[in-house]
Each structure stands twice: as C-alpha cells, then as structure tokens.
Amino acid sequence: MFLKWQNVASWWQNYAALQNIVVKMSFPYKAAYLSKPNDNSLEKKWFITFWVWNETKGELERKRIIAIGDSVEEREKFANSLISEINAKLEKGIVVAPVKRATVLEIELKPNMLLTDALLFFTTLKTATLKKKSSTTYSDNSKNFEEFLTKKGLLGIKLNEYTAAQASEYTDYIILEKKLSNKSHNKLKGFASSVFNEFVRRKLIQENPFSNITGLIVTQGGHRVFTPAQIAEFKNIVQQHQPGMWFFAAFIYYTFMRPHQEARQIKVGDIGDRTIRVQETIAKTSVIRHVYIPPGLEALLQQHEIRSYPSHFYLFSYNAVPGAQLVSEGYWYKKHKKVLIQMGLFNKGYDLYGWKHTGVCALYRATKDIKLVQEQCGHKDIKQTVDYLRDLGVLFYEGQINKFPTI
Numbered sequence: 001m002f003l004k005w006q007n008v009a010s011w012w013q014n015y016a017a018l019q020n021i022v023v024k025m026s027f028p029y030k031a032a033y034l035s036k037p038n039d040n041s042l043e044k045k046w047f048i049t050f051w052v053w054n055e056t057k058g059e060l061e062r063k064r065i066i067a068i069g070d071s072v073e074e075r076e077k078f079a080n081s082l083i084s085e086i087n088a089k090l091e092k093g094i095v096v097a098p099v100k101r102a103t104v105l106e107i108e109l110k111p112n113m114l115l116t117d118a119l120l121f122f123t124t125l126k127t128a129t130l131k132k133k134s135s136t137t138y139s140d141n142s143k144n145f146e147e148f149l150t151k152k153g154l155l156g157i158k159l160n161e162y163t164a165a166q167a168s169e170y171t172d173y174i175i176l177e178k179k180l181s182n183k184s185h186n187k188l189k190g191f192a193s194s195v196f197n198e199f200v201r202r203k204l205i206q207e208n209p210f211s212n213i214t215g216l217i218v219t220q221g222g223h224r225v226f227t228p229a230q231i232a233e234f235k236n237i238v239q240q241h242q243p244g245m246w247f248f249a250a251f252i253y254y255t256f257m258r259p260h261q262e263a264r265q266i267k268v269g270d271i272g273d274r275t276i277r278v279q280e281t282i283a284k285t286s287v288i289r290h291v292y293i294p295p296g297l298e299a300l301l302q303q304h305e306i307r308s309y310p311s312h313f314y315l316f317s318y319n320a321v322p323g324a325q326l327v328s329e330g331y332w333y334k335k336h337k338k339v340l341i342q343m344g345l346f347n348k349g350y351d352l353y354g355w356k357h358t359g360v361c362a363l364y365r366a367t368k369d370i371k372l373v374q375e376q377c378g379h380k381d382i383k384q385t386v387d388y389l390r391d392l393g394v395l396f397y398e399g400q401i402n403k404f405p406t407i
Contacts, residue, residue, distance in 0.1 A: 027053035027093050027150065028060060032086040034079040040072050048079055050086055056097035058153045111160040111204050116146060118159045122195045141191035148173050160205050167192070167209040175216075182216035189213055224349035225392060226358045237339055244320025245335050247300055251316070252352065253359035254297035256377050258284065259352040260329045268322050269311030271301065278378070289378045361394050368399075 032050035046067040051060040065082065069075030104124045107117045123142040148170050149155050157166075170192060174185045193210035200208050226234070238245040248263065255276060257263040262282050270277045275290040283289055293301070301307065306315065309322040316332070317323030333352060340346040364373050374385040389395070 027055070027095055027147070029053055029090040030060065031090065032083040034067060034076070034083065036067070036075075042070075042072070042075070046075050046079065048082055048086070050090065052090060053095045053150075054097045055095040055150065055155070058150070058155070061096060109199075109202065109204060112158045113204075115149065115157050115159050115162055116155060118199060119146060119195060122198050125198075138191070141188055144174075144178075144188055145170070145192055145195075159199060162196075162209055164209040164212065167213060171210075171213055186215040189215065224354055224357075225361050226350065226354055230343070230345070230350075231358070233343060234339060237342060242319070242335060244316075245332070245339065247304065247320045248316055248332055249336070249352070249355045250300060251297065252355040253362075254294050255291045256356050256359055257291070258356070259332060264314075264316055264327065264329070264332065266315045267311065268306060268309045268313045268315055271306055271315070283378065291376055291378070357392050360389070361392055364389060364394055 030051035032048055034046065035049055036046040037044045048065040048067055049062065051062050053059075054061040067075050067079040067082075069078050104120055107113065107121050109121070119142050123138050127138050146155075149157065152169070152173075154162075154166070171185060171189050174180050174188050178184075180188070189210060193208060193213075196205065196208040196210060199205050234249070235246055238249075248259075251257070252259055252263050255263070257266070257278065261284065262278055265282045266276065266278070270279070272290075272293075275292055278289050278291065280288045304320075306322065310324075313322040313324055314326050315322055316327065317325050318327060318331075336352050337346060340350055360373060360377065363376065364370065367373075370382060370385055370389075373389070374382055377385060377388065379385045379388070
C-alpha cells in the first residue's frame with residue numbers, strides 16, 4: 001500500500017479507529033523503518049515501511065508512507081516521530097481488516113458456534129464474579145488461545161470441529177514457539193480444557209479435545225532462600241546505590257507479602273500501630289488480613305517517616321518513596337534483577353519472592369511457633385503452613401532429631 005502524505009493523517013485516524021487499537025493480542029508484524037536514498041537526496045522519495053497483520057487474510061500486509069520535509073533534518077524528524085507511533089501501535093496488537101467479533105449477548109450457544117465466540121462467552125461468564133486480578137488472568141489466557149488460532153489460520157473454526165490433534169498443536173505451540181515454562185503450559189492448557197468442559201457440561205459437544213493431554217512436571221520450591229552472607233551482600237550493594245530497594249525487600253521479608261500483588265499496592269493508610277492491613281482486593285484469599293509489624297520493620301517505617309505521608313499514597317511508589325502513583329508490576333522486579341546479576345545469582349532460583357521465603361524460615365527457626373508463622377502468612381490451616389515450610393527445607397520438628405538416642 002502506497003500513501004501520499006496528504007492522505008496520511010486521515011488514513012491513520014481511520015486505520016486506528018477501524019479496529020479500535022486496544023486489541024491487546026500478540027500479532028505478527030515487522031517494525032517500521034525509514035528507507036531513504038544513500039545520498040539523502042530530497043528530489044527522491046523517502047519511505048517509512050512496515051508490515052501489519054491482515055486478520056481477515058491471516059497474513060502480513062506491507063504498508064508504505066512517504067516521509068516529507070523540506071530538509072534532511074525535517075524528513076528525519078518526521079520519520080522518527082511516525083515510526084515510534086507506528087511501532088507502538090504494532091506492539092499493542094493493531095491489525096488491518098479485523099475479523100468482526102460478536103458481543104457476548106449476540107452469541108447463540110450451539111455445537112457449531114465459532115470457537116472464538118465460545119471463548120468470549122466462557123471468559124465473560126467466569127470473569128463476571130471474579131476480582132480484577134483473576135479476571136485479568138482469564139482474559140490473558142483467552143487472548144493466548146485466540147492468538148494461536150489467528151496464527152494458525154483457525155479463526156473460523158467451529159466449536160465442534162476443534163480436534164485433539166489441534167489441541168496438541170496448541171500445547172506444542174506454548175512450549176516450542178512461545179517458549180513458555182512448564183507452569184505456563186499447564187495453566188494455558190488447563191484454561192483451554194476448562195472452556196471445552198463447560199460446553200461438554202452443557203451437552204453441546206461430546207468430548208473435550210484436551211482431555212488426554214497431561215500436565216508437565218513443575219519443579220516445586222523454585223524461589224530459593226537467601227543465605228545470611230547473601231543478605232549482607234545485597235544490603236551493602238543496594239544501600240549504596242538504591243536504598244529504596246532494600247526497604248522493599250525488607251518489607252517482604254518481615255510481612256511475608258507477595259511482592260507484586262500485595263506489597264506493591266499497600267498504602268500508607270494500611271499501616272497501623274502494630275499491624276498492616278492487606279485489603280481483600282489485593283489479598284490472595286480475597287479476605288482482609290492483618291500482618292504483624294516486627295521491631296525491624298517498625299524501625300524502617302520510622303526511619304522513612306512513613307506515617308507522616310497522606311493515607312492514600314502508595315507506600316512503595318517510585319524509589320520506595322510514598323506517592324500517589326502505583327508503579328508497574330515489573331518496576332521492582334527489574335531493579336531487583338540488576339542486583340541479582342551483579343551478585344551472580346540471576347537465573348539461579350533467586351528472585352523477589354525469595355525474600356518472603358527467607359523471612360518465613362527465619363521466623364520459624366527463631367521462634368519454633370508454627371501458629372505465628374501461619375498467621376503472618378495468612379494460611380487458612382496449619383497443614384498448609386507445615387507443607388510450605390517443608391517445601392522450603394524447614395521441617396516442623398527441626399532440631400528434635402538431635403534427641404535421637406545413640407546406640
């Protein structure tokens with residue numbers, strides 16, 4: 001497709017509106033780039049070229065836009081600006097000739113309904129009663145499945161036409177093309193299986209094509225506990241260059257909170273005199289819980305004068321200074337990763353979650369109080385706590401073995 005600049009503005013607006021560019025799905029594309037004469041001649045045409053996914057045809061389609069400007073500098077500035085805009089839209093999942101999708105209220109439940117309609121119905125049904133985090137997970141799983149259908153030219157397949165061979169192709173795609181982990185494979189396979197189980201239950205189809213696909217082995221206890229020497233090294237590194245990282249890691253260590261889902265979203269108003277409230281909207285169990293503030297954490301709270309900030313501020317905004325803006329899920333992960341790389345621990349089982357496990361082990365070994373650990377973890381029953389400690393290599397009767405009589 002060849003476009004003159006006079007038509008670019010209106011074309012781009014119509015192009016964006018055509019598929020309502022919030023399609024957050026991973027479609028194939030080739031990023032935009034500038035193609036210009038070697039001599040930078042202004043007498044010749046300069047092109048911005050990119051390939052965008054044509055969803056109806058199921059293939060990439062080339063687009064070219066003429067870069068304009070009365071000087072080399074103007075043309076390069078124009079091109080760089082438009083290239084950034086185009087690539088941002090391509091990354092978000094923009095397409096041309098999008099396949100028209102029914103709304104959930106337009107869907108007629110029948111054996112030969114489109115599989116994409118079945119996905120939409122199932123996801124809408126399940127997310128209607130879930131909190132935001134779980135709802136997002138269902139939506140993401142659905143988009144992954146639809147992404148596969150798109151790339152394999154299966155968008156028009158019917159619910160009752162999808163075969164066990166195609167189900168196996170999807171699980172192979174997760175591992176071989178997406179290169180996701182065994183855990184992600186099991187999660188995405190489980191979601192797809194649940195979709196078909198729903199329609200088996202409704203007697204619209206007889207068999208679930210995913211029923212004979214087994215889950216892959218997932219190694220337990222992937223988050224390693226930091227040793228005292230590693231803790232000291234970590235603290236020394238971050239206190240010199242990013243002290244906020246130490247505050248965040250220590251907060252997880254003392255409170256046993258999940259880094260992204262809980263600690264990141266705690267607000268100043270949640271900090272009490274003796275406990276910290278974890279709202280049901282971010283708690284794993286969807287129930288409000290309170291965690292104790294041990295002396296080490298209280299010292300940090302006072303050092304940073306946390307209780308003097310407005311109650312609606314997030315405790316860990318940018319650089320661990322309370323603020324009104326919630327940082328992204330990857331913000332603390334990226335900062336922590338840099339330190340792990342410096343320590344030579346990256347990709348060796350150590351991550352942000354490891355500070356929670358380190359704290360759990362430390363508290364139990366110091367107190368031998370399993371009930372206290374259970375309360376601080378927010379576990380519903382003591383067996384869950386015992387199993388959790390065992391996975392971390394801490395046994396409930398640790399130390400008692402020394403009383404074993406010698407013969």
